[in-house]
Amino acid sequence: MYGTSVIVTLSTVFDSFVIGATLDDGMAKVGIFTLAYTLTSLIQAPQRGIIAATIPHLARAWKDKNMQSIQNIYHRSSINQLIFAVLILILITLNYQNAVITFKLKADYLLGFNAFVILGLTRLVDMGTGVNAQIIGTSNYWRFELLSGLVLLVLMLPLNYLLTKRLDIIGPSLANLISFSIYNMVRVVFLWKKFRLFPFTMKSLYTILLGLGVYIIAWLLFDKLGGWTGLFARSIFVLILFATGIFFLKPSPDIKPVLDSLLDRVFPGRKRK
Numbered sequence: 001m002y003g004t005s006v007i008v009t010l011s012t013v014f015d016s017f018v019i020g021a022t023l024d025d026g027m028a029k030v031g032i033f034t035l036a037y038t039l040t041s042l043i044q045a046p047q048r049g050i051i052a053a054t055i056p057h058l059a060r061a062w063k064d065k066n067m068q069s070i071q072n073i074y075h076r077s078s079i080n081q082l083i084f085a086v087l088i089l090i091l092i093t094l095n096y097q098n099a100v101i102t103f104k105l106k107a108d109y110l111l112g113f114n115a116f117v118i119l120g121l122t123r124l125v126d127m128g129t130g131v132n133a134q135i136i137g138t139s140n141y142w143r144f145e146l147l148s149g150l151v152l153l154v155l156m157l158p159l160n161y162l163l164t165k166r167l168d169i170i171g172p173s174l175a176n177l178i179s180f181s182i183y184n185m186v187r188v189v190f191l192w193k194k195f196r197l198f199p200f201t202m203k204s205l206y207t208i209l210l211g212l213g214v215y216i217i218a219w220l221l222f223d224k225l226g227g228w229t230g231l232f233a234r235s236i237f238v239l240i241l242f243a244t245g246i247f248f249l250k251p252s253p254d255i256k257p258v259l260d261s262l263l264d265r266v267f268p269g270r271k272r273k
Helices: 001-022 026-043 047-064 067-102 107-128 130-135 143-167 170-197 202-222 227-249 255-266
Strands: none
Touching: 001 143, 001 170, 026 067, 026 255, 047 143, 047 202, 067 107, 067 130, 067 170, 067 202, 067 227, 107 170, 107 227, 107 255, 130 143, 143 170, 143 255, 170 227, 202 227
């Protein structure tokens, strides 16, 4: 498990080393790439909390051989993280360029937009596949977690170098997307083959389609709106429309208590349905 942690940590920093070592004006481009990478970390905000909360329950379920409980945790971790990741990715993508201009950051940071979008999709894949690493890590097949990590490393290291040479800072972003997609696909297939565990349902697809629809509508309505007005208008519109869609879709039983709590703060004394 320590070896797995080392591999995952290396995979998160290797792209910056490659950019700095292989590109002209490499350190400036490391700065641009680092901003894009840091923004995608916001998408992962709930992931550590969810992982910490699920590990004791997974360990107990494996001990009790309660496969239904493991399946429930797998699916709910997947859909809850997917909902959050889709929402934050939409918000930052719509506001990225306007925010750079409004906050008077260096214009060079605009060059990181495409890298951010691809890295954001990487986070979407990683979070949308749920706590597959923790399910494997708490099972009798925990060694497979190291093997899948080696697959990630073997893919990522050469891809980072080759794609960075060809595509500039978009290269390592694309290398991340390809590597993490295969990495997670291997683990999803393993859990399905071994235990018939699967993270997705049709509601996973509906959540992605909802996010895509909200993004397109917001872009069409507010694309030309700049400054603070544009930032607030896009953000509020996306939050309301996406939350409304999630409320009616009901993709996860964990969403309603969260929405009720938020509405109670905004409208004290309201009657819950």
